[in-house]
Amino acid sequence: MYPFDYDDIQLLPKKCVVNSRSEVDTTVKLGNRTFKLPVVPANMQSVIDEELAVFLAERDYFYVMHRFDPETRLDFVRKMQEKNLFASISLGIKESEYKLVDQLANHNLTPEYITIDIAHGHSDSVVKMIKYIKEKLAKSFVIAGNVATPEGVRDLEAAGADATKVGVGPGKACITKLKTGFGTAYWQLSAIKWCAEVATKPIIADGGIRHNGDLAKSIKFGATMIMVGSLFAGHEQSPGQVIKIDGKLYKQYWGSASDTQKGKYENVEGKQMLIDYRGDIKRTLKEIQQDLQSAVSYAGGNELSSLKDVDYVILNHGIVQN
């Protein structure tokens, strides 16, 4: 079958079984918790900060704090848990990250979620870190990535990951595809399908979401949760600066591997750009919920899992039945 991306397919409606879209349940379980939406803002410094993390956790949305203020993470976990909120942090794989795991364990602080956030996550260094976290912080739910292939999913699951994150290169601020020639850009949806076929644990689709309908498509092809960067970066609550050009408002969005993030031009695989200002994130979260509820009604169900059972059309290539 030809590889395809979000714009290459349309889902086929089934007979509706709800009387109102408001009857549709958009909640999703990840680990021991249930969240209002299957969507999480990207763990990028231009997308999330502590204030937004608290805002999301208080309202039962999933969040993953970024790892680019490394020395604040221990305190962040403590502060969240003191407020009876869940703690969800990111780690890299350098030596200092092992020290943080040790410190968390020594302070009896177990983050509910830990995301290992590496560009090329199908690697021995990530396998080693998964095993270390599982040894020291056994109760943390470990999300590992990013990977692009079923082999990547299998290897990280075998190492102990509780979920894997799929997507190398489809991000809006990404230039990995241009600088290395590798990745899932332009066929991210097929990559999700391919990886989900072997996964025994949740898949988090990461990157390439441009419209709310892409969320429904991600779930159809096997994602449990979807990580979104650029679509979340333009809000009042987003960390980037507001910039006014010719009377129009924008926010800054930069890649985690951009020179903006790194402060130098070394191994750069990301860029900075301006994103349209979108106002209050509450409005966007509500719109996502309504659009997902509508999508599920088109799928002929009343919960997200019914999206998995629909047929779809690959534009120009015909109908594919389940």
Ligand SMILES: NC(=O)C1=CN([C@@H]2O[C@H](COP(=O)(O)OP(=O)(O)OC[C@H]3O[C@@H](n4cnc5c(N)ncnc54)[C@H](OP(=O)(O)O)[C@@H]3O)[C@@H](O)[C@H]2O)C=CC1
């Ligand atoms: N999802 C995606 O498509 C991508 C995401 N990103 C994001 O950018 C940020 C920076 O990522 P990353 O560069 O991994 O993190 P870091 O720059 O923190 O690198 C982490 C470690 O991994 C090593 N490393 C990085 N890339 C490779 C590679 N291709 N092969 C072998 N070792 C490697 C680095 O060493 P050294 O620098 O010496 O090689 C370093 O020791 C992350 O937040 C990541 O999610 C970046 C690119 C693609």
Ligand SMILES: Nc1nc2c(ncn2[C@@H]2O[C@H](COP(=O)(O)O)[C@@H](O)[C@H]2O)c(=O)[nH]1
């Ligand atoms: N290749 C790169 N990918 C990056 C970088 N910074 C973040 N990312 C990935 O993009 C998604 C968000 O994608 P979007 O399409 O929703 O904007 C994010 O979660 C990372 O996986 C980078 O510098 N280079």
